[in-house]
Amino acid sequence: MPVEVLQGSVHARTQVFAADTIDAMMIRMPDGAEPHLDFVETAINVRYAETDRMGIVYYSNYLVWFEVGRVAWCKAKGFHYAEMESRDGRFLMVAEASCRYKAPAHFEDDLVVRTALAKATDRVIRYRYEVCRRNTGQLLATGQSAHVVTDQNYRPSRLPDRYRGYFSLPPRRVPVTIGD
Secondary structure, three states: OOEEEEOOOOOOEEEEEEOOOOHHHOOOOOOOOOOOOEEEEEEEEOOHHHEOOOOEEOOOHHHHHHHHHHHHHHHHHOOOHHHHHHHHOOEEEEEEEEEEEOOOOEOOOEEEEEEEEEEEOOOEEEEEEEEEEOOOOOEEEEEEEEEEEEOOOOOEOOOOHHHHHHHOOOOOOOOOOOOO
């Protein structure tokens, strides 16, 4: 059963799905990759400004849409990325991003950006993406990104404890000291 998360801007709504219950939403990945991923779907309507002279979405907009998907993923999981920055002084700095284009999108196309957490450690978060045409489900692009957790000085850091559960990480072990 999807859970709706409202969003502002041109991105009307987000839905969370359990990928193990909806086979059609599985990201196509190589053997040995994650078997079940939870996706957050974000609706996109292609604006004229996002297209080139040929009426095709300019390639860099897909990376912008991936960012929209990541922010929606965070909200759907129960936290706001902006708070991680302002309150906890941690940033998820993009270290790597890729996109494979399979078919073009055009002005006024209704699209869905699917975002899933692929893997997380204390220091690196990886996401997977799919961009599909909403009415047909046609896969237009796939992508991935890797983010290094940094502090306010942009030095590598650890994910704050309060966020570990959102990224499916167990609580960090705290050393126990025995009294006198």
